[in-house]
Amino acid sequence: MQAAPLPVLDRPDTSPAGLRWRNRYAALGPAFHTRLAAQALPQPHWVAVSGSTARLLGWPSDWAERPDWRALEVLSGGADWAGSEPLATVYSGHQFGVWAGQLGDGRALLLGEIDTPDGPMELQLKGGGRTPYSRMGDGRAVLRSSIREFLCSEAMHFLGIPTTRALAVVGSPLPVRRETIETAAVVTRVAPSFVRFGHFEHFAHHGLPAELRALADFVIEHHYPACRDAANPYAALLEAVARRTAALMADWQAVGFCHGVMNTDNLSILGLTIDYGPFGFLDGFDPGHVCNHSDHQGRYAYARQPGVAFWNLHALAQAMLPLIAMGDEVTEATGELALAAIEPYKAVFADAMATRLRSKLGLATARDDDGALADDWLKLMAAERADHTITWRRLAQWSPAEPQAVRDLFLDRPAFDAWAGRYAQRLAAEGRVEAERRLQMDRANPKYVLRNHLCENAIRAAQGGDFGETQRLLKVLERPFDEQPEHSAYAEFPPGWAQTLEVSCSS
Template structure:
């Protein structure tokens, strides 16, 4: 393992993050895995990179061993970055890439993209961990990253999973895997917090200037580039959380070190999509206080933005009180963008084109109706598309038929108010209300097959998830979760 196999790729390595200097990372090679094998690959992610369809099997690329941490491509500069953060609302101090390794940054037809291995072994920031990832969590992250992209939700991407018989101890002995993640940048709120809390203000400014120049150049023309950056991050985060809420996605671990400065969904761990609609649903079995419940995600994101604002205080050359006021004012972007973005998405989910008085109440009452009977979030919205032609399948989702009928009358009147045409509305709604999301039981089926050596279900499910708005060939992919799925638990242990 780790014997260099230096081969060039057809695209150039940029490695701009590495240019920030040794305060920001530790350069080291991956630990590698014995006798690696392919578990899954994403053709869509490879296309994003501009790679040929046969990239994984090309002998001159040796991609299996590179993406397992056993070899290198010419021009790579593997490194683990340092950051800090608040975990479950408590300052956790120094954290960092404990089991992730940034291979470098590639110049691609779709702009610069960083490649990162998750599960590539110990780093100086592993703390009490072993630096490894296991097969089950790697499959979940791979599938969800690509599913979210297909849903149009900002996210890091997943290029591939490699696996090995290397044993990894969690609650039981499992096998190791490595996910190759792709994003324009993996910089998090926690990177800024690290340098602010450790009083490395020169490094903090270097980080902020780097990020603005590379990823937010529009902020350069602002009166204060750092205030403009915070406002931009707040708006992007607002759009992201609105997208999560509208599709019923629960992140599970919204710590500040898991918040992307680009407004991407990052660090898929104990995530979940809602089945029955429960605003208080907690998808992380380890979240005993319910801090990251579905309904709390918008406020948690705002809390995290406050932590980022606090970290950016040293960047403003003015008294702390005045600087604080300016940065807090920048967070107003979140307070204005989030409700508007969420309302726009929910209005579209109900097939409404115009914005009319009373829409908020109609939508709120629809969500209350779903919550009262724990009606299936994804199926209910999908069936709502056929409300005009076939209302009974939707009505059957509600135990309180009288309450549904009363709401349905209001909905009919609202559709009539904008002269909605049922067939046209149904088509619109089916482009925003997915038929298929990565429910826990679907992921679990792929995991169990893979643990038995069959990776075909991962590939099949990936194809389904990449067309989430189409009716799947297997009706069960879009059906209610089976009874046994109620016992599935997802925690931070991965």
């Protein structure tokens, strides 16, 4: 059911040189979205900008300060760029495993799609005010959550993990109520597409086969063109999404990233990390770690993420059954074809995880017993809650002659020594140059990740009016695999007070 549109505001516009708008999603029609303008933040100010994302867009380095761009007005919701077509999209989804019905962009607004050197990219404001899909929400984002999303979007990109990007954060003194009264902000997000599993679920659930087909054809045409010539393009699309999702899950698990709220409306059809809310990077390695304080049942615990992604693919497959049937009646054979399309997820994830673990262990070749070696290492880390990032990073410097930097992280020294003996034999069997092995490991095991306490420091400083720490932290996270000795404090063990930090769905 299409929500009633909100009134369109009378607002100025401007036309920055070089912005060429496509707006292909807008052309799908009113069943897919509601057109409306953002609601302006009062007294907006810049909090942070990403030079890297601006370069991705092909924008000049001074874009944020150019008077003719009026970027602060536009990205705070107070003006439009000529050629943009602001809209909020409608979708549905399963939240915490339960069908939630119609959802949609409750606090996000797609400004439109522009041409860039890397192909078309969509620009989206998160926190731009109420939309028809806000339900009981205010449509706003707060400074705290906006800084978290901004930093993590960029951190994930520089870790080499597929993600939406963040261009800027704009703040305002506008009060917003969450658990307490906070100030408002808007983060500008960038991606080739923000289409989610939930978009497909919406049209399937509401019995709109023409719209479901139009959405699938749109995604195939613009993002999965290789599927067009398959015998069943829609089954091919489902398989392609399953493969990308599997690779993404391996990326998350390898770096110790916890998403926190893997609802079907929070999974990208392009296999991107999307919707940064109660995320967290592991400190002490705990496979059962639940980063979302609102996840009382632990559904989205770290170790469960790959299984949840596969569950979500089943939900997507269910939604796509009418398409896979190719106009015929949905039969048992249709279901078997859909299940066959997502089945490769298991092997792709297993292979991708094995590849990443070998790289993290510094192994250049594959042997049958590598899985057991990696599993036993992870069990050893879990038994003592060894710090995930520091322990992996220090392992690169380990050798039988110099074991202490890693060995000292474990109380059970005999258990470590037993594993290290097996590891030494495995390395010796390869006969690699030690410097090459260490270089490989340093490229696979980051020294710097966005730990919660680092983010909290930046947030507290920004809440006090100092935005410098956000930009400093961003610069460190843009080089996560480099030593950066001048910034070594950002790679230290988390302080004691970090144990009390909690993040929830409002984060």
